[in-house]
Amino acid sequence: MRSPRFLTVTSRVFKELRNDRRTLALIVIAPVFAMFVFGLAFSGEVHDVPLIVVNQDQGAAPVPGAAIVSISGKIIANLDTKTLSISTESDPAKARSDIEDGDAYGALVFPEGFTASVVSEPSGATTSIELLLDKSNINVATAITQAVNEALLETMDQAGEKPPVTVDMVAVFGQNAKFMDFFVPGIMAFTVYLITTLLTLITFVGERTSGTLQRMLATTLSERDIVMGYAVTFSLIGMGQALLLLIIAILVFDISVVGNVLLAFLVIALLAVVSQAMGILLSSTARREAQAIQVLPFVVLPAFLLSGIFWPIEAIPSWLRPLSYLVPPTYAVDASRAVMLKGWGVSEIWIDIVALLAMAAFFLTLAVFSLKTRKD
C-alpha cells in the first residue's frame, strides 16, 4: 500500500524542522511565552492602585449618650486592600495636588460631620463623600469606583440596611470563569495563526529562492501535492501547539474547560490550514527572505486587533466589524471559546466551521494557483 505522494513533502518539512532547533524553539516556546506575557499583563485585574483617604469625620453617637461610632472608619475598613494601596492624608488640597502630580490615582474625602449627618438625616436624604479621580486611566478609575461602591454596600449591609433594589447575577455560562478561561482560546488561535503563517511564509520563500520549489515541480509532485503536504504538516503542528497551550493553561493558570477539547483542536487545525495557505500565497509576493518581513504587519495587526482575542467583536466599531469577519482567526477564536467555555458542539458552532472551511478552500486554491502561475 503506497502512501499518498504529498506525505513525502510532509515528512520532509518535519525533518527540516527537527534539524532546526531555533525554529523548533519558536514553535514550542512562542505560544507559551505569548500566553504568559499576555495572560499576566492583560489579566483584567488591577492591583495596588494608590488611593489617598482624607477622613475629616469625627464620628458621632447614633443616639444621644451612646458610644461614638465612625461610619467613615467602617467604610475605610471595608475598602479592598488588594485592589487599592491606601495612604492617609489630612488636607484635601494636598490630596488633590498628589493626584495632579501623579502620585495617586484618586482620593476619597469624607467631610466633617459625615457620621453625624448620616445618623441624623431622615431616611431618603443623602450625604455625600467626595471621590477625586484621575480619569485619564479608565481601567484604574473604574477599579477605584468599583472598590468604593463595594465598600459602601458592604458597610450598609453590616448595618442591616438594605438597598431598595438588588441585582441577582446568574451565570448561564462561565460560572466562576476567570479572565484566563476567556483568554486561552483566543491566544491559542492567535499564536497558531501567527506562527503558521510566518513559518510557511519563511519556509516557502526559502523554497523559492533556493530553487528547491522548481526542483520539486520538475518531479512527479504536483502543485497540489506540495500545498497539501504543507497543509498536513502545519495542521499537525497547530494541534500540537494548541495541546501544549492547553496543558500549561490547565496546570499553571488553572483554567476550566467544559466542552469537547477535540472539537476545539479540530477548529485550530482548520485555522492552521488556512494560515499555511496564506503563507504560501504571501510568499509569492516576496523574492527574498527579507521581503517576507514586510508583509508581517498586515498579517499580525488585523488579527491581533479585530479577531476578538482581547475584546469581543461587539466592542469593535460597527463600520470596522466587517473586517473582523475577513480575518481567519475570528472564527477560530469564537468557535474554540464557545466550545471550551460554553461546551457547545458542532451544531452550535457550525457557522464558524463552515466559514473556516470556505476560507481554507479559497486560500488553498489560490495557493495552488500561485505555484502554477510562476512559470511565465
Added chain:
Amino acid sequence: MEAESTENAIETRGLTKRFGRFTAVDSLDLEIARGEIYGLLGPNGAGKTTTIKMLCGLLKTTDGRAQVAGMPAGDRRASADIGYMPQEVALYEGLTVHQNIRFFGRVFGLSGRQTDEREEELLEFVNLAEWRDVLVARLSGGMKHRVSLTCALVHSPALLLLDEPTVGVDPELRVSFWDYFTRIKGRGRTIVITTHYMDEARRCDRIGFMRDGRLIAEGTVPEIQSLAGKEDLEDAFMVLAERSEGGEAA
C-alpha cells in the same frame, strides 16, 4: 513507461522563449536521439538554462513545440522519466545528504529500501559516502553539486537534463563523472548536458553551440572541427561565433 525506442528522446521545432521583448531562446530545432549524450554549449546568457527549463516544463514556451520523453514538454506523465539537475544547487540546506536524496527518491514513488540502495551506489560514485549524515549546509560548494547530481539520478531516469553538473567539481572527480555518464548511456539513457569545459564537450556524441538564443552550429566533434576549419574546439567556436555575427550583419 518507456515510449517507442525509435522515437527521439527530445524533439523541438521552433522552440522560443521571450521574457517580455527579450528573446532568450530563438526558434530552436533539436533532435536528440535515445542513448545519446548531447552537449549544449555557449557563452553566458546564450539560453542554455532557459532551454533546459522549457524542456522539463518549468518555463512555459512562448512559441514552437517540444516533445520530451514521448510527451509534450511540461506533461507531468513524463516527469518520472526525467532527471533534472538545476544550475543552482537547489538542495535543502537544513537536511542531511541522506535526507535530501531520500526525499527526491520518495517523490518519484521509490520505496525507502529502493532509495537506500540507489543512495549507497550513487554516494559511492560521487565519493560522498562518509558525508551521508552531514547537513548539506556544512558541505563545500563542489560537494553540494555532487549531492545535487545524486538527487537527479536517484530514480534512474531514462533522460537526464543536467545544467552544468560539473561546475566546481575537481578534475579527478569530473573524469569519473564522465565515465559514469558514458556507462549509463550504454544502458540506453539519454543525457543532455550543458558545460563550459571543452574536454567535456569532446566526450559528447554531439554538441550544439548556442549564442544569443540561437543554435549556430550542431554536430559531432569532428563535424564541428571541419565546419570551422579549426582543430581546437575553443577556436572552432570563436570562428563559428564570428561567422554567425557576420551572417547577421550581411
